[in-house]
Amino acid sequence: MNGAAVTAGALDQLASECVALAARAAERGGGQVHLMEVCGTHTHAIARCGLRERLGDDVRLVSGPGCPVCVTTAGQIDLCLQLAEREDVVLATFGDMVRVPGTRSSLAEARARGGRVKVVYSPMECLDLARDNPEAYVVMAAVGFETTAPTIACLVLEAGRLGLDNLLVFCAHKLVPPAMRALLAAGDVRLHGFICPGHVSVVIGSDAYRDVVDEYGVPCVVSGFQPADILLGVRALLRQAADGVARVENEYRRAVRPEGNRQAVAAIYSVFEVCDASWRGIGAIPESGLRLRDEWSRFDVMRRLSLLEPEAKEHPACHCGEVLQGKLLPAECPAFARACTPTRPLGPCMVSSEGACAAQYRYRTA
Amino acid sequence: MCVAVPGRVESVEGQTAVVDVGGATVKARLDLVPEVSVGEYVLVHAGFAIETVDEASALEIRALLDEADRLCQVEAEERET
Amino acid sequence: MEGSGSRVLLAHGGGGRLMQDLIGECLGLLGSANGVAQLNDAAALALPGGARLAFTTDSFVVSPLVFPGGDVGRLAVCGTVNDLAMMGAQPLGLSLGLVIEEGLERQTLAQVAASIREACEEAGTQVVTGDTKVVERGAADRLFVNTSGVGLIPPGVALGGEKACEGDLVLVNGPLGDHALAVLAARQELPLEGDFRTDCASLNGLVTAMLEAGGESVHVMRDLTRGGLAAALNEIAVQSQKLIEIVEDDIPVRAAVRAAADLLGYDPLVMANEGKLVAIVAADRAGAVLQAMRGHPLGRESVLIGEVRSHAEGRVIARTPLGPARIVDLPSGELLPRIC
Numbered sequence: 001m002n003g004a005a006v007t008a009g010a011l012d013q014l015a016s017e018c019v020a021l022a023a024r025a026a027e028r029g030g031g032q033v034h035l036m037e038v039c040g041t042h043t044h045a046i047a048r049c050g051l052r053e054r055l056g057d058d059v060r061l062v063s064g065p066g067c068p069v070c071v072t073t074a075g076q077i078d079l080c081l082q083l084a085e086r087e088d089v090v091l092a093t094f095g096d097m098v099r100v101p102g103t104r105s106s107l108a109e110a111r112a113r114g115g116r117v118k119v120v121y122s123p124m125e126c127l128d129l130a131r132d133n134p135e136a137y138v139v140m141a142a143v144g145f146e147t148t149a150p151t152i153a154c155l156v157l158e159a160g161r162l163g164l165d166n167l168l169v170f171c172a173h174k175l176v177p178p179a180m181r182a183l184l185a186a187g188d189v190r191l192h193g194f195i196c197p198g199h200v201s202v203v204i205g206s207d208a209y210r211d212v213v214d215e216y217g218v219p220c221v222v223s224g225f226q227p228a229d230i231l232l233g234v235r236a237l238l239r240q241a242a243d244g245v246a247r248v249e250n251e252y253r254r255a256v257r258p259e260g261n262r263q264a265v266a267a268i269y270s271v272f273e274v275c276d277a278s279w280r281g282i283g284a285i286p287e288s289g290l291r292l293r294d295e296w297s298r299f300d301v302m303r304r305l306s307l308l309e310p311e312a313k314e315h316p317a318c319h320c321g322e323v324l325q326g327k328l329l330p331a332e333c334p335a336f337a338r339a340c341t342p343t344r345p346l347g348p349c350m351v352s353s354e355g356a357c358a359a360q361y362r363y364r365t366a
Numbered sequence: 367m368c369v370a371v372p373g374r375v376e377s378v379e380g381q382t383a384v385v386d387v388g389g390a391t392v393k394a395r396l397d398l399v400p401e402v403s404v405g406e407y408v409l410v411h412a413g414f415a416i417e418t419v420d421e422a423s424a425l426e427i428r429a430l431l432d433e434a435d436r437l438c439q440v441e442a443e444e445r446e447t
Numbered sequence: 448m449e450g451s452g453s454r455v456l457l458a459h460g461g462g463g464r465l466m467q468d469l470i471g472e473c474l475g476l477l478g479s480a481n482g483v484a485q486l487n488d489a490a491a492l493a494l495p496g497g498a499r500l501a502f503t504t505d506s507f508v509v510s511p512l513v514f515p516g517g518d519v520g521r522l523a524v525c526g527t528v529n530d531l532a533m534m535g536a537q538p539l540g541l542s543l544g545l546v547i548e549e550g551l552e553r554q555t556l557a558q559v560a561a562s563i564r565e566a567c568e569e570a571g572t573q574v575v576t577g578d579t580k581v582v583e584r585g586a587a588d589r590l591f592v593n594t595s596g597v598g599l600i601p602p603g604v605a606l607g608g609e610k611a612c613e614g615d616l617v618l619v620n621g622p623l624g625d626h627a628l629a630v631l632a633a634r635q636e637l638p639l640e641g642d643f644r645t646d647c648a649s650l651n652g653l654v655t656a657m658l659e660a661g662g663e664s665v666h667v668m669r670d671l672t673r674g675g676l677a678a679a680l681n682e683i684a685v686q687s688q689k690l691i692e693i694v695e696d697d698i699p700v701r702a703a704v705r706a707a708a709d710l711l712g713y714d715p716l717v718m719a720n721e722g723k724l725v726a727i728v729a730a731d732r733a734g735a736v737l738q739a740m741r742g743h744p745l746g747r748e749s750v751l752i753g754e755v756r757s758h759a760e761g762r763v764i765a766r767t768p769l770g771p772a773r774i775v776d777l778p779s780g781e782l783l784p785r786i787c
Binding site for chain 3 (some may be wrong): 369371387388389390391392393413
């Protein structure tokens with residue numbers, strides 16, 4: 001038997017162990033084991049590897065508010081649209097924001113109508129954009145969790161060093177652990193474990209989930225993204241559930257330290273401070289967002305251009321909020337694959353590449 | 367959105383490294399990690415190295431992935447015969 | 448939102464579901480017969496005496512005009528030769544229509560012409576007729592090319608998407624996604640550097656070798672362009688009303704393409720190619736065909752990737768690493784505009 005055969009066998013073995021542990025955990029708890037992941041990349045990876053079907057009926061694996069584009073409010077998207085439609089603005093954005101609908105339209109459509117929307121891979125591309133477009137404001141739509149916030153912080157710091165006065169940031173960053181606690185505090189969703197986001201944890205560290213465990217007694221396991229990584233994470237969670245314990249475990253040790261990346265965290269908080277934030281589909285969560293500190297206010301598009309975030313309404317038939325809170329699996333949404341499909345989406349969960357509904361639709365099993 | 371890939375540092379020039387992510391190279395800013403040297407492994411997200419990765423572990427995963435590739439070859443060949 | 452409204456969207460040109468909707472609408476208005484046959488790469492016309500002529504046309508609007516490993520000229524010749532080849536036909540001759548924007552550099556035009564000549568020589572054919580138009584600045588983007596081609600379908604060869612049978616095996620001649628990444632690299636839209644170059648090539652020689660080895664056991668050949676393997680297999684599944692199952696991890700992808708796909712979230716299954724085909728071959732001759740492919744310069748990395756099953760569904764599924772099969776959809780819309 002060669003080493004390669006062991007790998008596939010190992011995946012199968014891990015999956016079988018999970019199924020067995022799930023049965024034990026379900027018996028102990030008197031019902032399905034409810035696990036939640038809170039990371040768009042996990043949503044995608046889990047759907048792609050066929051894990052849900054393999055785990056079977058003893059586990060209900062839901063997606064939480066882990067897709068940063070999905071939890072950006074329609075009002076914030078509408079604001080980005082307003083900016084893109086201004087003659088004096090070049091809006092820089094990450095690719096996955098481009099197709100998500102606000103109240104009436106998306107950045108892709110704004111671009112089709114002549115708006116200046118530039119997709120960037122790294123926020124640092126904004127520096128060249130600002131230098132190349134001195135007559136315009138280059139506004140970086142800063143959407144993302146703790147993985148991305150340090151990179152925007154570096155952009156601001158560098159723009160400060162270079163003395164660029166036409167580079168602005170629209171800060172819509174959000175923080176994951178407060179959202180996890182808010183979901184548990186609301187008590188609407190019964191959870192027996194969190195698969196914690198791999199790359200957010202690279203920055204904030206696995207210790208960041210101690211509060212969740214201590215306050216709510218819900219197991220937290222940090223997991224990577226290869227099928228093997230996800231299985232290791234799920235196995236650890238199911239073992240905890242089967243044993244009736246709750247602690248933080250790290251199954252992505254090659255990249256995640258208990259204390260995280262202190263340098264990255266320092267970068268975040270030298271530029272940003274914590275504020276209350278509104279999450280699409282969930283509502284206000286205290287101290288769950290970031291805003292630019294006063295000493296960096298000249299880079300804040302809201303303050304520089306005196307803008308107010310518009311009120312926005314969701315499509316009445318859209319149940320993204322319940323999906324984002326883990327109350328509904330995508331397939332349980334009445335609109336899923338009927339009124340709401342990737343080509344005609346009603347809400348962000350279906351159109352964002354990391355949305356739970358998009359992942360479920362794209363990787364739905366035969 | 368949280369996509370980050372591991373890679374090996376090929377060269378460093380000031381605050382930027384060229385990182386081999388397996389078949390292609392990416393430029394990565396080094397603002398968020400302490401000094402890195404050529405040959406070290408980093409995790410790259412949105413054009414930044416967000417963490418250094420323990421080489422042994424990185425190689426382990428690469429080996430796991432390479433084995434998976436080889437397995438697919440083997441299985442594909444077996445199916446043809 | 449995408450897909451609705453009174454105007455054509457960029458996504459309608461993407462090679463996926465929206466494009467099919469648009470074509471369906473147009474064909475309906477044209478009053479064309481036999482919608483199923485329209486999904487083949489070329490039309491088969493009956494000639495007096497029983498011979499059959501394959502006839503195809505393509506327009507090329509790739510941007511930029513030049514990319515690593517090729518240009519619009521090479522693309523045009525190979526694209527048309529390949530459409531004929533997918534019917535089993537060797538090209539008898541090509542037409543070349545040019546719509547040139549005022550201001551295009553003469554040097555660029557010369558380069559494209561040289562590529563066309565070289566590609567024709569490689570494919571063993573020539574441009575035998577053509578047309579040239581120049582439009583004012585802004586009325587076209589530098590250069591649009593249309594090529595049409597005719598070829599004779601050898602007697603006894605009747606390839607078509609509807610011919611896939613239960614038990615047939617699915618083969619591809621090499622790694623996927625090369626062309627898409629080459630164009631993106633040329634647009635300087637990639638944050639990575641690597642060996643990105645188009646796989647653009649004429650496949651008629653490879654097809655000859657495959658037909659010699661497999662004869663009537665070769666049921667379908669389809670070249671993989673916009674929409675990639677996912678689009679081609681879905682079309683075939685619908686035409687034949689079969690279920691096609693593939694093992695995604697068996698599909699070859701070059702390291703540079705894999706790195707870019709992972710980093711940027713692209714799926715090699717839906718990415719454009721210009722020198723790749725999928726063949727559906729009866730199990731009894733699949734081994735021989737695969738061997739013949741591997742013996743040809745354009746098929747060295749050929750591999751078996753799946754099987755045709757009998758379900759009256761017209762779908763494509765892929766085995767996941769953990770076993771359960773997932774549905775592979777026709778891609779929806781604008782993946783990468785103006786890729787060919």
